[in-house]
Amino acid sequence: MIINEDLIKKVAKxxxxxxxxxxxKKFTKECSDILDVFSKIQEVNxxxxxxxxHPIEIKNHLREDLIEDSLSQDDALKNAKHQMNGYFKGxxxx
Amino acid sequence: xxxxIKKIKDINKEYNYFNIVSEDFKNENKGKLNNLLISVxxxxxxxxxxxxxxxxxxxxxxxxxxxxxxQKLINEGAIIIxxxxxxxxxxxxxxxxxxxxxxxxxxxxxxxxxxxxGSAGITKKLSELKIEHVSIAESTGGSIACPxxxxxxxxxxxxxxxxxxxxxxxxxxxxxxIGVMADSLKNIKKVFDIIxxxxxxxxxxxxxxxxxxxKIKKVAVIKESLNVNPEIKExxxxxxxxxxxxxxxxxxxxxxxxxxxxxxxxxxAESSTNLAKYCGMRYGASLExxxxxxxxxxxxxxxxxxxxxxxxxxxxxxxRMAGYRDAYYIKAAKVRNLIIxxxxxxxxxxxxxxxxxxxxxxxxxxxxxxxTPLENYMMDIxxxxxxxxxxxxxxxxxxxxxxxxMPIGIMYIADHLNDYKLxxxxxx
Numbered sequence: 001m002i003i004n005e006d007l008i009k010k011v012a013k014x015x016x017x018x019x020x021x022x023x024x025k026k027f028t029k030e031c032s033d034i035l036d037v038f039s040k041i042q043e044v045n046x047x048x049x050x051x052x053x054h055p056i057e058i059k060n061h062l063r064e065d066l067i068e069d070s071l072s073q074d075d076a077l078k079n080a081k082h083q084m085n086g087y088f089k090g091x092x093x094x
Numbered sequence: 095x096x097x098x099i100k101k102i103k104d105i106n107k108e109y110n111y112f113n114i115v116s117e118d119f120k121n122e123n124k125g126k127l128n129n130l131l132i133s134v135x136x137x138x139x140x141x142x143x144x145x146x147x148x149x150x151x152x153x154x155x156x157x158x159x160x161x162x163x164x165q166k167l168i169n170e171g172a173i174i175i176x177x178x179x180x181x182x183x184x185x186x187x188x189x190x191x192x193x194x195x196x197x198x199x200x201x202x203x204x205x206x207x208x209x210x211x212g213s214a215g216i217t218k219k220l221s222e223l224k225i226e227h228v229s230i231a232e233s234t235g236g237s238i239a240c241p242x243x244x245x246x247x248x249x250x251x252x253x254x255x256x257x258x259x260x261x262x263x264x265x266x267x268x269x270x271x272i273g274v275m276a277d278s279l280k281n282i283k284k285v286f287d288i289i290x291x292x293x294x295x296x297x298x299x300x301x302x303x304x305x306x307x308x309k310i311k312k313v314a315v316i317k318e319s320l321n322v323n324p325e326i327k328e329x330x331x332x333x334x335x336x337x338x339x340x341x342x343x344x345x346x347x348x349x350x351x352x353x354x355x356x357x358x359x360x361x362x363a364e365s366s367t368n369l370a371k372y373c374g375m376r377y378g379a380s381l382e383x384x385x386x387x388x389x390x391x392x393x394x395x396x397x398x399x400x401x402x403x404x405x406x407x408x409x410x411x412x413x414r415m416a417g418y419r420d421a422y423y424i425k426a427a428k429v430r431n432l433i434i435x436x437x438x439x440x441x442x443x444x445x446x447x448x449x450x451x452x453x454x455x456x457x458x459x460x461x462x463x464x465x466t467p468l469e470n471y472m473m474d475i476x477x478x479x480x481x482x483x484x485x486x487x488x489x490x491x492x493x494x495x496x497x498x499x500m501p502i503g504i505m506y507i508a509d510h511l512n513d514y515k516l517x518x519x520x521x522x
Contacts, residue, residue: 054254
């Protein structure tokens, strides 16, 4: 497994994290060690085995499409520091 | 009640079991849990009480609703006394990856275990004071069993899907389970019976009946789990012999070899997507709005996420990236299937599988500092198996180490929906 500093930088950027030079070095070494050990799952024969995305079979539950009470606008905004005219206010998009 | 509040606050000053203690200890509802004191892990929402999942990025977040479990407890007259300290989002086995680190009730230089460390610590302390109390905790890979073992109490994790996750600040959706910690099996059952049940607000809630038969006929000890400290091994075998007379030893080789990598790959992949929602906009910590959205989100996440959280986001994002997804994420999900089958086969013959809960007693904080991240992850070797398979399990105290006088936990695992077997008096 080739984990290098460039790959860690790329992954961090995808995950919207900015790492310091020290963190890049530290994470490169640590992630490389961790993935080396984790790679041993490659030796398991999984031919014809389905992936288990849940431990127990989960069925989709459907409900009637009815109007119900939900959070009020005030409640929905209660935890937002940045807001304007009853809306969430976010950073510039364009 | 005033006296009790004072005692709880005094304990908290000394041991850091709460991120926040409730303002008043009142509930006018009457029901099956009248006036029972209940602490709730910080990652489970309690209306009007700051809920941060041990993270700086949720500083100031005050839920405007109750999690389903919280609401059910309040409806039955329970008193919510506060939010217990934990590793940030549950990322850890020692409750040290956070801003408020709980100390072991037996030795303040040692960890309570994690990630539900505060829940386990306060359960032990209030039990010593004969104050009836139950804690609602959460396990993804062992976060209930581990601290229960290190603090010498009962820690029960139900079958996946039996307790609603609505209102849980999630770690990994296919693994998270809300459970119960207490100083008696009786109270574990009492509270479990209230919080379990189908909930249409949780898309992974299980709509199935539990097996009411709690009889235990045949048990087996997991062979590979005995590669631990010899004192722990001897104590566990002695305990099993005392309780059940005869037992088999069974080998579960896939679990020992692969449960750790499979667990961490899946848990990190899921958590890295769950944590994408924290960007300083709708709730939690924020910064002055400046720069474009990418810059702003990056600034908030970089400032408020802790080191272990960043590490897991990076590993989780990597294992889901094009080119690596099949080799890691999908492969791990396939091996998970084989692990579940290995357990299922064993449960055709046995009612319970038994192992030590942890390979060690609660380590000192000075020892934990020296562990690499990988060595930290390896501590979960005995608990990740049942968690990956969504199997109900309970950690009970088996005794104490001779030299350090620290608790040692024994873990019983049952088949899906056989949760009541874990509340059988025999395990007392």
